[in-house]
Amino acid sequence: DQQVKQNSPSLSVQEGRISILNCDYTNSMFDYFLWYKKYPAEGPTFLISISSIKDKNEDGRFTVFLNKSAKHLSLHIVPSQPGDSAVYFCAASALMHGGLTFGTGTRLTIIP
Amino acid sequence: DAEITQSPRHKITETGRQVTLACHQTWNHNNMFWYRQDLGHGLRLIHYSYGVHDTNKGEVSDGYSVSRSNTEDLPLTLESAASSQTSVYFCASSELGANSPLHFGNGTRLTVT
Numbered sequence: 001d002q003q004v005k006q007n008s009p010s011l012s013v014q015e016g017r018i019s020i021l022n023c024d025y026t027n028s029m030f031d032y033f034l035w036y037k038k039y040p041a042e043g044p045t046f047l048i049s050i051s052s053i054k055d056k057n058e059d060g061r062f063t064v065f066l067n068k069s070a071k072h073l074s075l076h077i078v079p080s081q082p083g084d085s086a087v088y089f090c091a092a093s094a095l096m097h098g099g100l101t102f103g104t105g106t107r108l109t110i111i112p
Numbered sequence: 113d114a115e116i117t118q119s120p121r122h123k124i125t126e127t128g129r130q131v132t133l134a135c136h137q138t139w140n141h142n143n144m145f146w147y148r149q150d151l152g153h154g155l156r157l158i159h160y161s162y163g164v165h166d167t168n169k170g171e172v173s174d175g176y177s178v179s180r181s182n183t184e185d186l187p188l189t190l191e192s193a194a195s196s197q198t199s200v201y202f203c204a205s206s207e208l209g210a211n212s213p214l215h216f217g218n219g220t221r222l223t224v225t
Contacts, residue, residue, distance in 0.1 A: 006154075034213060043116075043202050043216030044155070089154060099145050099170060100214060104154040 006103035019077040023090030030092040118217035135203030144186040
């Protein structure tokens with residue numbers, strides 16, 4: 001049972017435009033959400049996070065939005081750059097639960 | 113700079129053999145984790161540790177074991193390798209606290225023939 005779902009395996013976006021990656025979760029105990037970025041042959045790297053007490057968090061070109069009632073979060077990247085081409089994983093954690101639960105990932109391709 | 117190192121980067125082994133994947137971190141983090149990445153499944157938690165001599169099972173722990181004898185290392189052992197364990201394995205560490213971001217190693221690609 002996939003508790004964190006990324007329903008779009010891939011996404012292509014023109015350079016300079018906005019990239020929107022989506023993530024849904026089913027476990028209402030999740031209280032912290034993170035996005036990781038992964039390049040080929042490397043480990044995932046932390047990008048941005050959001051606590052369940054917030055609905056938005058920004059860091060430069062990256063903004064994460066959380067809609068708790070819909071159990072949905074999204075990552076906005078604007079403007080998109082070629083270096084943003086990577087696989088993006090959504091992850092969630094619950095207090096007292098070991099580790100993070102990851103989604104299946106979305107491969108983002110930025111078209112020059 | 114602090115880092116987390118996995119070895120080997122690539123490993124090919126035969127079904128039934130015991131295999132150990134190494135993970136070493138210099139962050140001085142108490143929390144360490146092992147994940148496997150498979151197409152269509154994302155990253156799934158195998159085992160984790162919150163400190164020396166502490167180990168816990170994750171979502172897909174069958175056929176795997178870990179031991180934590182010091183802060184820096186969390187080796188992952190496949191007791192009797194199976195073809196279903198062909199995967200890319202990632203080790204990660206984090207500071208104390210359930211909401212601390214994980215720092216990942218670059219992975220070990222394991223092929224079981």
